[in-house]
Amino acid sequence: MNFRFQNLLGAPYRGGNVVVTGDSVLLSPVGNRVSSTDLLRSQTLTLPFDSSSNISRLAASPDSTFLLAVDDAGRASFINLRRRAVLHRITFKSPATAVSFSPDGALIAVGVGKLIQIWRSPGFKKEFFSFELERTLPDCSAAVTSFDWTPDSEFLLASSKDLSVRLFPVKRLKRSTKPFIFVGHREPVVGAFFSTEKKTNRVFRVYSISRDGAIFTWNLADDPPPSPGTPEQGDSGKKRKDVEAGDIAEGEIPLNKRKWELVKKDFFMQAPARLTACDYHRELDMVVVAFSNGVFGLYQMPDFVCIHLLSISREKITTAVFNKLGNWLTFGCAKLGQLLVWEWRSESYILKQQGHYFDVNCVSYSPDSQMLATGADDNKVKVWTVSSGFCFVTFSEHTNAVTAVHFMANNHCLLSASLDGTVRAWDLFRYRNFRTFTTPSPRQFVALTSDHSGEVICAGTLDSFEIFVWSMKTGRLLDILSGHGGPVHGLVFAPTAAILASSSWDKTVRLWDVFEGKGAVETFPHTHDVLTVVYRPDGKQIASSTLNGQIHFWDPVDGILMHTIEGRRDIAGGRLMTDRRSAAKSSSGKYFTTLCYSADGSYILAGGSSKYVCMYDVAEQVLLRRFQITRNLSLDGVLDFLNSKKMTDAGPLDLIDDENSDVEEGIDGQTRDTLGFDLPGALPNRGRPVVRTKCLKIAPTGRSWAAATTEGVLMYSIDDSFVFDPTDLDMDVTPEAVDVALADGQHKRALLLSLRLNEDSLIKKCIFAVNPLDIPAVALSIPFKYLQRLIEAFADLLESCPHVEFILQWCQELCKTHGHLIQQNCRSLLPALRSLQKAITNMHQDLTDICSSNEYLLHYLCSAGTKI
Template sequence: MNFRFQNLLGAPYRGGNVVVSEDSLLSPVGNRVSVTDLVKSHTLTLPFEATSNISRIAVSPDGNFLLTVDDSSRALYVNLRRRAVLHHITFKKRVTALRFSSDGSLIAVGLGKLLQIWRSPGFRKEFFPFKLVRTFSDCAAAITSLDWSPESDYILVGSKDLAVRLFFLKKTKVRTRPFLFLGHREPVVGVFFSINKKTSRVCRIYTISRDGAIFTWKLDESSNSDDNSGGSILDPPERRNSEGESQENDKVIDNESDKVIGDRKRKRETLIDVDGDTLGIPLHEMKWELSKKDFFMQAPARLTTCDYHRELDMVVVGFSSGVFGLYQMPDFVCIHLLSISREKITTAVFNRLGNWLTFGCAKLGQLLVWEWRSESYILKQQGHYFDVNCVAYSPDSQMLATGADDSKVKVWTVSSGFCFITFSEHTNAVTAVKFMANNHCLLSASLDGTVRAWDLFRYRNFRTFTTPSPRQFVSLAVDQSGEIICAGTTDSFEIFVWSTKTGRLLDVLSGHQGPVHGLMFSPTNAILASSSWDKTVRLWDVFEGKGAVETFQHNHDVLTVVYRPDGKQIACSTLDGQIVFWDPLDGILMYTIEGRRDITGGRLMTDRRSAANSTSGKYFTTLCYSADGSYILAGGSSKYICMYDVADQVMLRRFQITRNLSLDGVLDFLNSKRMTDAGPLDLIDDENSDVDVGVDQQRRGNLGQGLPGSVNNLGRPIIRTKCLKISPTGRSWAAATTEGVVIYSIDESFMFDPTDLDIDVTPEAVDSALSESQHQRALLLSLRLNEDSLIRICIFFCEDIRYTSHCFIHTSEIFAETDGSVF
């Protein structure tokens, strides 16, 4: 019962911006954030959830804090080291840009036309952790990009009004206006400060617009804002004696003018050094000039994303055609211009050193990390295009296979969370996957009328099982010896039997009068159990050829059937929300679990009745026994997965797989204030074309073309569980949901990690720390070594019993080893 969320597979990226912090890549996945360690090749999903899909993320310069903002403008401030949410705040408008300052003390937030500067919270708990410092309302349209100066005194803002503004953050007695950079013909996508490597001062500004133009702005060293005040004082007055003025007055005026001009020249010489950098005049008061205009020349494609690396002075840009370019500035030299996708690149960022480029494509759920110097991939991951239909664990629980509506079969490594092979030979939705007992072969069934066998050594399709006439397969089973493969159909209501070695069709089992959606061999003998929508469960003797040897009648359609691991019990779910248990040996009904109230989920936006009164979705579509057969997991068209005790027929626990309000069926009660004459306000598509198109929007666009995907009538994804599988070890289970493959485990993620060791962590180092009375350091070293004897020694050497009790409270494992005898 102690299963906890561990990871989310099947979708490495779903839209928004990605951030590279040190050697970790952070990417939004629905309402969660996935963290990929690019050095150790390991990915995990942070345990917290946002209220809706995350649209913007930002990481502090020191890598300790993460700020996420979702579609409902709710922000979470997270401690990345501990993976815990510290603070939260809800902004009043939609957040379009987000960035930490260079020193990490401030946060710039673009809220439509407003630019707000907030104080960055710290580790300590505060009643008002977020403090608004300043608000700028100079922009005439929504803000699209932000960049901080190295000293965090200035901020560069680009917006959809085709202008770029340079703001000065320090408050002055007189209100200062931002400096305007004009000239772009389309909305600005990126703005960046460029620094002089010798003096570390701002020397150039780059502005990039959506039409593929990049402008380079430089300081005008010949004049500044003081010179623009007027020419009456700087210019010598004309000597006119027509009005009877004396020559002495003219000489006095000339001397005063020469003095003023000399003072201004000396001031300019002191404020501008030999490299042309300003030393005293604020940047927004200096005169900037357009140095050059360059164009990427990728029309008709639009520039969708860009990033800049200050140390290397390089710019990377991505286009709607799937092409990206890498350019050396300020000379605008093209280093790479390549195509990585056929869809729009939605994010492109540098890592800290600038040797890796990260690209994301929200429409395909694709995430790439490319080393541009060696022209090699560091990471290449792509999720399923549509919903995952089925999952299967390998016999050793190390691999996980998934099949989806996008006609692809993917195999994932459970420990790392990476997909290492994708099979795309199927031409229609994959409905079932199954590992063979030898762990080296994978089977998949599809609606294209084929069952394919995949070699996990050579990564190829070595055998294809077909029927004389095309059929649509929705269920799959293989016996323990691996010699017989069976598949159930949805159109002819038959079960086809093949030989694995020869690939020949051996038999066709007829008798069902509805689609055969459940199929499973007994773990102890060659009896095959099948469930159908004709309200029956049938047992077949495949090897003897006797046909159906037993039939179990039900009052409603049977949706799925599973065997208990010992083969002495079968469980099936019916359309009336019941789980029925049968004894397959004696053919008697054992007991029934009523699960209609347990599986009841949230109310859909289009439902006319509340979730409690609605009859839709109150049944289980997938079942799975535990490894010992003591409990059973059940899921369906709901946000819940129920765990039942088989012997007592009681529910032990109910897991809520998501709290994402961007999905339909999560809320139990709808807000009547959100209802309009045109329908629910959340379903009215009033977004403009500039919003990034993610997986959910792609499903909405394909809805009219009849393509697959679990969406309601108005295109809003519906939360549901299509398949449940428990690992053979019983330590974890996986569920194919609308958001991806959710994995729950009882193994702690902070257990002993061998990668936590280094050359200095040795038993000798523990003895040395004890001899120097460094008890805390000695205890930490012994815990990292995970040696029982060293842990005991460190506890006994603690001189202060209060310190020992403090260690005991924070290290429950020590108490388990010593049984509390020390205290």
């Protein structure tokens, strides 16, 4: 039960701005979470906190220690990036349109509507109210769009939708001074930036970029300020007389009091496209701009020399930023869920990821648990590496929504079924569609499975209520199984026999003997429509879910109902915006649409049109735990209770669309563009996605499970925190006793004590302390109840430590001494054994690649030596 959220796949980017911390860590908002991508290690993970709405703005401190994440409702989280923990929270009065840390990290500028607020940056100390408001600058007449700071953190440049840019002093002066205003643009200003001299780091130029594709260059027009003690002359001296004595620091005239002159106007010439994002690198003096037609440009300033002008898509680019060194450009497209990192010097991609931009319908683990396949409404099949979180291949041959995916037992072949009437087989070596299964007349497939030999492929249909059977080798249609009177939404082969189980909306589960051709062998009647069916891993039980919210457990051999779980109250939760009653009194969606047994068959996961995924104990028929898949209020179906304050005569206040502004970025823009309010049958909840779980799969290792949800594919894994059995402890079982036993050379006693404590670091320490010659004797003394924990430790060590031969010797001796016990209890040990198999397979593949590379290199050196 000790599963915790690990990662979010299927959506690397959903809108908002992205941030590059350090040189190689990319942070991007994904719904109400933040995804972190290490560009050097090629790994991505999702930070373990979530906001109550979609995150729209991110800002990282200059030392990459802190992150400020602000959602659509103005709720901000101050995060320690190294510990991945939320330190402080604050709610602004309205959504933030721009956020930026000062170069010294002491201040944070926040654009809250028309206001600019300067906050003191919190630290690690626990304070009653950690955020302290330093200044409020109410000079803008429209929303703020961006900020830029001078290197000394003394002045702030703010661009606004009121077609102007303002230069503010950050510190309070003795006499309030007005900002200098840069005017002249004809459309809202997207970004404004300071340019400095490379040697002195003195600000002498400002660039302002507007939505119509214009970039203005502003230079300081007055003479450089005199050094202290130098007589004042000319215009510079006149300006000094206008400045109060308290406003002068070391003879400097504040930047907002000096004269700025517009010296140049340049245009990117991309009309009718609009400029949507821009960034400036101060050391390189370069500007990157992105447009609504998918084009981006890189320009050398101030000469306005175009270095690159390329197109990455046909959709609007919603973010574009430099990394710290300026050699990588990061682009994001919210509508496509696309995230790109491009090295402009070598013109090569560092990162190229695109998620599903419609709902994910199905997921499937590979037999070794190293890959995860997903299918979605965008007609695409994607295969992800579980350890890195990256998608390494996308298949787009389907012409309609993909409804089912299934890995073959050989681990190198993937099947997918679609509403376009085809079942396709994909080769994961050559990345191609090598077999396509069709029917005499077009059908819509919604269920898919294959037998364990991989010779027979079966698919269930939505419209003809039939099951089609093909041969994998020839691609020929072998049989059509008829008998169901409703759509066939569930198909699964028995793990230990050639029996096919199918579930249908005709209120039955049927067992078919596919190979003998006898048709339906057994029929299990239900009182309501059956939504899905699954086999227990040992093949001795079938679970089916019905429309009345119950899970039925059947004995497939005797054909009797073993027991039933009532799940209506467990899955109930979440009220739609159109509901007139609370979630507890609502009757909609209270049923399970997807089921999945654990690897040992002891518990079952169930999900449906709800924000909850339920875990049940199969033997006791009790609810063990409920996982809430999201707390994102930007989705429909998350709130439980009605708010009478938002009820009007015209209906709920949330459904009244009185906004007069276009939605520029994020998931709301996606749904509005896709569904549109002027189309007949548009969603009554203003296009907000409804939270649901469409598919659940547990990894064959049993240590993780995946859920295809509205937000993407949520990955949960077992938390390896400190957990021990209190009944197995006494006064002598302590970490100190383990150290004493190791010092005395009592390796058997030390290992047993560490296993009783169940502390991972102590177990591994004791394993490495054993002499290789003593491994057989120590392995023989291990009790069976600690065998699973020891195998899990070996699987973890094989993935991280270099002592491969030593660990493999341990595994060999355990199999020799406890082979009969492992065989008798294979069901309970199956998750740990599969984890070990996964680690050994992965290590074998790595060693094979290294040996092949070394062999090629040796052949090359030998041939080169003979030539010399």
